Amino acid sequence: MRWSSYPGRSLKRAGRRGSAGLISTPPVERTTSVAQTQVPPDSPGSPLVREALSAVVSRETAATPNAVGPSIGYSLNQEGEWPRPPKCRVLTVANQKGGVGKTTTAVNLAAALSMHGQRVLVIDLDPQGNASTALATEHRSGTPSVYQVLIEDLPLASIVKPVPGMPNLYCAPATLDLAGAEIELVPMVGRETRLRRALNNFTGMELDYIFIDCPPSLGLLTVNALAAAQEVLIPIQCEYYALEGLSQLLQNVELVRAHLNPPLVVSTILLTMYDARTKLASQVAEEVRSHFGDTVLKSVIPRSVRVSEAPSYSQSVMTYDPGSSGAMAYMDAARELAYRAVPSGS
Numbered sequence: 001m002r003w004s005s006y007p008g009r010s011l012k013r014a015g016r017r018g019s020a021g022l023i024s025t026p027p028v029e030r031t032t033s034v035a036q037t038q039v040p041p042d043s044p045g046s047p048l049v050r051e052a053l054s055a056v057v058s059r060e061t062a063a064t065p066n067a068v069g070p071s072i073g074y075s076l077n078q079e080g081e082w083p084r085p086p087k088c089r090v091l092t093v094a095n096q097k098g099g100v101g102k103t104t105t106a107v108n109l110a111a112a113l114s115m116h117g118q119r120v121l122v123i124d125l126d127p128q129g130n131a132s133t134a135l136a137t138e139h140r141s142g143t144p145s146v147y148q149v150l151i152e153d154l155p156l157a158s159i160v161k162p163v164p165g166m167p168n169l170y171c172a173p174a175t176l177d178l179a180g181a182e183i184e185l186v187p188m189v190g191r192e193t194r195l196r197r198a199l200n201n202f203t204g205m206e207l208d209y210i211f212i213d214c215p216p217s218l219g220l221l222t223v224n225a226l227a228a229a230q231e232v233l234i235p236i237q238c239e240y241y242a243l244e245g246l247s248q249l250l251q252n253v254e255l256v257r258a259h260l261n262p263p264l265v266v267s268t269i270l271l272t273m274y275d276a277r278t279k280l281a282s283q284v285a286e287e288v289r290s291h292f293g294d295t296v297l298k299s300v301i302p303r304s305v306r307v308s309e310a311p312s313y314s315q316s317v318m319t320y321d322p323g324s325s326g327a328m329a330y331m332d333a334a335r336e337l338a339y340r341a342v343p344s345g346s
Contacts, residue, residue, distance in 0.1 A: 081117030082338040090199070090210045091268070092229040096245050098216035100237040101272035104307060104317075106213040107134045108327075109233075111316035112334035114169035118208040121160065124174035125195075125225055126215040127181075132173035135163045136314035139173035147177040149198050150224065151184050156198040165319070170207075178221070185220045192220065192260055196228035218252050226256040231267035236288060238274045238281040238300075243288075270333060272301040297340075299333035302326065 093106040103126065110120045124131040124139070125146060132139040138161070139145060148154035149172070156172060163169040185191040199210070211233075212225040226232065232253055236242055250266065257264045269292050275281045289296050301307075304326030310317040317327045 082113070082335060084118065084208050088207050088210060089231060090212070090229045091231045091233045092212045092214060092222075092225040093233045093235065094214040094222055094225065094249065095234055095236070096216055096218050096222075096249050097237075097242060100242055101235045101301065102216065103130045103134070103213050104311075105233070105235045105270055105272065105301070105330075106211045107131050107311075108307075108316050108318055108330040109334045109337060110169060110209065110211050111166060111318040112331050113209055113338060114163075114166055115318060116334075116338070117168070118338070119168045119206060120209045120211065121170045121172065121207050123172045123195075123210060123212045123225075125178070125221050126174055126213055127176055127179035128215070129174045129176070130311065131213040132171060133314060134311040134316060135166075135169070135171040137161050137163065137171040137173045139175050141175055141177065143173060143175055145173045145175040145177065146195075147175060147181055150178075150181055150194050151188075156202045182219045182221060185224075192223045192256075193227045195224040196261075199228050218249065223252075223256060223260075226253060226264060227260045229261070230263050231265055233268040233270065234266065235270045235272045236284075237272055238284045240280060240284065243284065266295060268337060269296045270299070270301065271296065274300045274302050276302070297333050297336050299329060299336050301329045301333065304329075 093102055095102050106122060110122045114120045122131055122135060123146060124137075129139040144154060144159045146159065149156050149159060160170050160172050163171055185194070188194070190197065195212075210229075212229060214222045214225045234246070234249070236246070253264065253266060269288065271285050271288065274285065285300065302325050304317070304324060306321040306324040307317045307326035307330075310320035313320055317324060317330065321327055
């Protein structure tokens with residue numbers, strides 16, 4: 001599968017891509033760990049989680065997955081839980097264009113999955129630290145963060161923190177120190193794979209999902225994220241200019257795949273900030289689907305004031321306003337992600 005041929009402004013000329021390139025291949029195993037002292041004891045769930053789940057429980061008990069059915073090897077453990085992958089899935093959430101809902105997508109998908117029994121880690125690789133803020137994780141200057149992991153070889157387990165009020169959800173925070181990491185990484189040996197090495201040494205505790213939130217650029221931080229993951233999730237804003245630069249991102253994915261990480265695949269594209277009042281949003285959605293086929297989730301994230309407000313309260317929209325359209329859309333997208341098959345890399 002060659003993604004770098006994405007034509008950007010002339011999507012329709014590329015024709016339609018069906019699902020022939022999709023197989024139910026389980027992701028590559030990644031053993032993961034968190035220091036045991038940092039793991040909260042098992043509990044029936046916090047008040048935030050119970051409140052959020054109550055807003056969707058009637059939909060959950062009656063709903064069936066809106067993508068493909070459960071893949072072979074997935075298991076449902078108890079009522080209310082979604083299928084758990086046989087191996088940890090490591091997804092890099094990337095888009096070189098800012099303002100497309102990248103961090104929002106990483107945080108809310110992670111929160112939704114954790115609310116349904118999945119053990120999820122969010123690695124904040126953006127110096128702005130927005131994912132850390134949304135997950136109420138301390139990231140002031142001087143706080144041990146991903147910067148020390150990449151530059152000083154600090155064990156990843158030593159910086160991972162449980163997210164308050166969200167059992168099963170953890171965050172590896174970013175600080176402003178990370179802004180200088182791009183330059184400091186240049187002379188280092190194995191500069192493109194330092195995050196992968198940290199993940200390989202992250203042993204002890206089982207995780208089901210790891211989301212890596214990237215900065216809106218194609219520098220060494222993003223390359224590290226791509227080299228460490230098995231899957232790439234690309235949020236695309238339903239506006240014309242959001243499509244520009246996508247071709248370059250896909251070319252970079254191909255380069256990383258060829259030279260650093262052969263198993264890497266673009267497994268998921270999520271349409272965000274969809275405004276049903278505009279014809280342009282529908283056209284963009286149609287053209288993206290026509291080119292990328294079943295790689296695009298059927299769930300679409302609408303424009304939502306609640307989604308935008310939630311981070312200012314150090315929450316995901318899943319707990320801030322679980323009954324909002326944005327929360328329901330992300331819940332649907334997370335369910336689809338949990339059930340759908342993984343595209344092959346060929």
